[in-house]
Amino acid sequence: MPPNRHITTNEPSEEPPVPALTAPLSKAAQEELLQEACRQTWAAYRVAYRKRHGVDPVRNAKVNTNVKDLVKRLGRDEAPLVAGWFVSVNEQYAVKRLHDLGVLLSGAEAYRTQWATGRQVTATIAQQQDQTQANASAADDAKALLRRMKGNANAQ
Incomplete structure (x- = not known):
């Protein structure tokens, strides 16, 4: 049989289908996706923070930068989930710093692993x-x- 038999017969191919090629996103579209992820990340963090501490967290230029950096490090899908979860962390340093976003950012990958595994350290x-x-x-x-x-x- 020829090596390209899956093309010439009615047998199903064992090869995965090739996804359709899509044009790369424009810089404006990429920025909009990033900003939407930042909004979602901030919202998840703010809701969890308010629930735990009884007040909204401080929001300023530094915090906005931290949110953006967190999204860049953890990705658009996981950053909101990790940010919301982070406020439940009972690690002494995080609690003492009242779950400051800078603490989350400084240990983003470790906190992401704790979130993913369900094990706080x-x-x-x-x-x-x-x-x-x-x-x-x-x-x-x-x-x-x-x-x-x-x-x-x-x-x-």
Whole structure:
């Protein structure tokens, strides 16, 4: 059979269909999509913030820049979801800073991973994981020492 048999027969192709080519978006269209994502991100953050803290968050030029940067880093689809979720974070630093958008922006990828996995990482959890690793490393060191001691005893 010829290599292009899927073209000459009625058999379904195993190859995925090729998507239709679309013209790239104009700069104005790209900017409008970005601005819409920024509006959605701000709205999600503001609603969650007001629910948790009882007031609207401060909005100024710095905050607007943070929102735009967050959308650029996390994407138009996930930025609003992560921003709304972020206000539920109980990490000491975030709570102490009253869920400032700068905190979210500074750890955007880590907060996105916490949102995606449904696992918040607090200082206590991080400390427990650090202690667990320290214990495992100490146990590995002790096992290695015992193996060396056993090897030396067998050599004599």
